[in-house]
Amino acid sequence: MNDLDVLRAFGADLDTVDAPETVGAPPHLRHRIVTGIADDGHGHPTAVQAAQRLDRRWRQAADVPPAGRAARRTIRGYGRQLHLVAVAIAALVVIAGGALLSNIVSQRGSAGPGEPTATESQRGNADPGEPTATESQRGNADPGDTPGVEGSFRAIVDFGDGQLVTYHFVDGRVYMRFDDPLQFDAPAAWRGFGGAEPVVADQQIISDGEVYLHARTSAQKRFRWYRYSGTQLGADPELTDTELPVFTDGTRGFRQVDDAEATAQGLTRYSANVASTAKADLDSLGWFSPWAGNMNYEESGPNAASLDLWVDAGGRVHRKEQVVVGEPEFPERTRFDRFDALRPIDLPCSEVPVATDGLGLTLTAAGDPALAEELRERVRAVLDGDERVASYKLLDKPTAEQDRIDDTRQWPDDDRIFNVAVRLVDDRGRDALMDRFSNLSVVSGGRRSADFNSVQTAHWMELGG
């Protein structure tokens, strides 16, 4: 027996102090996860679908209470906001979807009189076959905020698996209806994402049948761009129409830099330095984000240390390079990413096909800060002398502000010293370079060495598109 055994016994003793009958994870924790996932996307279908599928999986387990009334009851204790979100999710899971295929086909093409409005369905006087209000719906709907549809946009999204999602954006709130004949036997229902957390939008862009809203919920401090794809049926006159973003010198803190290679391609290179660029500007760089895949919205900026854009004469972004230093949960995952758009990046949350290449990598130096300068010199010597390195940039470790977390949330064990973004010449397939970097170390006076302990390439995250 040793002191660890005593500590283990102490832990077991604590189990008896705190209601021993509930040592296992409470079942309603699962519902908190489900509601939290949906809440993350504040009703965006991607998040809601994920929450639905997770909830469905748990409901299939014998020991999990059904969603809906039971879920609402168990979550009530966590506050009204969470409760309302739970109701919304429960309603989506239990009630939403399920219209006949013929009904869906007609809905896809009918934007007008035949289409049930949110107002009708929430009042419960919809046409036969149309959704009727339920207890959970009434719990979420605010009688004073019954939506109309005039002046709104309406978009229908086909997710390719038979599920259609129809949106209304009315009076600053997004209403959504799921139609999923394959997965639900209940009638379709309108859900208002605004009962618990009103969605406020201040800008919109409409282009090629897609609607982009610059929106936030009451719980979010800043606006983000959200994309609503599908058949665009109208615009909201209350919103400010925003032109497609066109890049010019000075846009969001970017400044032109000399780059002969870019000039030869008819492009202009711009660069932004996090240290000299307002955070708010960086928050808006989702406009130029080429992320694709499953994400329908994306932002870059909070963890970006440097950003470079290649822009054509028309102001459209063709290439983006960024160094992202350490998401809070994954401080080791400093990345150097390069994105080449197959067509210009010109829309917020663009879904243009993109290609990444392996021409960059990021190294993280960690260890004793006293050795930092020595290590920097070693790194410079190695990189300067290697013909395969086109250029490189030494970056200080991100500050708490750059990580957008306060000091108490920073990893206490974060012993990063600096990062190095390396751009390689176009000579792909050589891994030996990375192998060597990974073993580079400095030992000084018997003190602990400072090592490169992380080598990553731009490949670590797969992009869709």
Next chain:
Amino acid sequence: VGHRHASDDADFMAASIEQPEAFAVVYDRHATSLYRYARRRLGADLAEDVVADAMLTAFRKREHYDTTRPDAGPWLFGILTREISRRRRDERARFRALARLGPSDDTDQGAVDQVTAAIVAGAARGPLAEALAALASRGRDVLLLVAWADLSYQEVADALHVPIGTVRSRLNRARRRVRAVMPAHADLLDMEDTR
């Protein structure tokens, strides 16, 4: 607090990117051990919050999971530790409140060593809680991940993103401080981890 349930968490984590419901398997495997660990450190109410937050973070970041690691436990405990670290004040307050409870005379039935450990722990509950409250958070994290989450040193290193040597040094410091509050029972203790 056994958390090693299977060798295929990585498969479910990978599958959950396209099939979110696969994450349920990972949750079900680890939720109880995570919750129990969090409850010991923060109490029942806050344990729910931190486990829920940790699981949401894990879900958001599931694409980033290193699928070469079959057991998601250390990764999840690492995320949970970060959530707990945001509530350091609550944790210290809890341990200080426990310190005021005084000794416990409850002893489990079991092997001699277990009973002895329980007796020592019961007698030293107040000083132990006070010692944990006084530990630096880094040391407390390492010590409790080993003692209560049953992680190996390497798993703690993975969870906290520190070298294993750092884990050992922090653990040794923390253990010395904890042992210091049990002088009356020092003759019963040795420093070797018997696991």
